[in-house]
Amino acid sequence: MTRPGPGEPGWRPRLVALDIDGTLLRWVVGRGMSLEEVTPAVHAAVQRALDAGAHVVLSSGRAPFNMTGVADLLDLHGHGEKLWIVASNGAVVLRYPPAEVVHEVTFDARAAVYAVLEQHPDAIVAVEERGVGYRVSAPFPDGELGGETIVSDIAEMVAGPVSRVIIRDPKATAEDFVRLAANLGLHGTDYIVGWTAWLDLAPVGITKASGLEYVAAQLGVDRADVLAIGDGRNDIEMLEWAGRGVAMGQAVDEVKAIADATAPSVDDDGAAVEISRWFPSPTSGGMDA
Template sequence: MTLQTDATPGTARLIASDIDGTLLRTGSTASPAVRQAVNAVLGAGHRFVLATGRSLIGAVPVGVDLGLDDVWIVASNGAITAHLLSHSYQIVEQHDVDAELAMRVALGQSPALLIAAEIPGAGWRVNNPFPTGALNGPQYARPLSEFVANATPRIAFHGPDAHRIVPALLAYGFTAIATRLDWVDVTAPGISKATALEKVRETLGVASHNTMAMGDGPNDVEMIQWAADGVAMGHADPFVIGVADRRTGSLDEDGAASALWSLLS
């Protein structure tokens, strides 16, 4: 069902949504209920932004599958902002991380970590193979010297107790998020989904009080706090729910669809 456009420029909302754990389960596609709700808010004249920890190569197919066009994608936890139009994308902004320093700090704490450096739109450079499906896009085994020689918006560290390297990385000013005990994403200082979304909001001319963001993980906290209407998924960790303005249903309950429909009631 598509609603007629009824949002004027002054009332149009910017709706930012995480992907994995919010719109869909990793490895699956969005449910019919979520697809219908996304279509409805777009039909009502609102702006929809995918804001994800996925690399760009992993985020774009989700936008295409949802039938999104002329939309913005905030990928790599805010390190990349892209515009998706007619199934093609253009990178609008990219913030690169100091790969040499990040690796030196991390390996000083845990020398056996697997390391991946994102190649925007193409895949990842890896020092050793990551588990199948762990990274969005192909892996290219390369020496660490190539990690340093080529710009990258994000470094991922994987291994038992990888989360223990976070304090050292934070001490050097990096943005470091332990999405799991064995996984840490590192981006440039001061970068988050929220910082990227604020620039998208300004570009689109949407009022700050007309923003909504929904997510379920630690990398969603800043954008949930940034939004005037911050929504946590029902299955989110308690600390994520604690920073939200409201809580919707879980992924199994199509909570994202319920939150989107609430904007149209």
């Protein structure tokens, strides 16, 4: 028997992939950080998906150690199974609890880092220090990086293979970094621009989509049966890859343009609204796609 596809009568996601910041968690106005709080509506919708047997996978640019607390807020492990988490924009996949990295992709970031710094010499650089926090060339704005930060020499930070590098220039804009990323074109490196002048460097082909593809293969889930929700440029590949990709209401136009649908904003519990289409509360009934 052929399973119905996304948007067809009877379709229901078997895997729900969720971005964190700006999707599950609301942004702090004027700051590059989120409130570490999950609203009751989002919590309830996620629990209904779990109760129905769907896999819920967090998929974020955050480092692994900065994602497990969100899993706890959502009570994702309440059904007794170890979770799958896609961290560092797809470069790291882990199981939790306890946190155990099961898949990681690294690359040589030296050429890319120095090429960016040539254009933005005042930018600050961060590389994840597994399980601790980040090594940074100078302090980041308060609240933008979780965990401990250790000030280090840039050459030492990128001397060996890394899974992800963050470059931040508080004096620049996101548009400055979009133009920069378009013109660098270094072999072996991909660039993802955040909401601010924040640039993620990653191995070519490594995105949230590639991380989710690895997880889906382990779970025996086809991409056509995946619902993905996100709001940032680093969600574009994930939303294109999933059977149904949904942009949050406050997402930039280039994210909305590739999405199958747009949910309300994070301030209006858009993730809960979209999840409830497929996993409605007993009193509300379902919603049409």
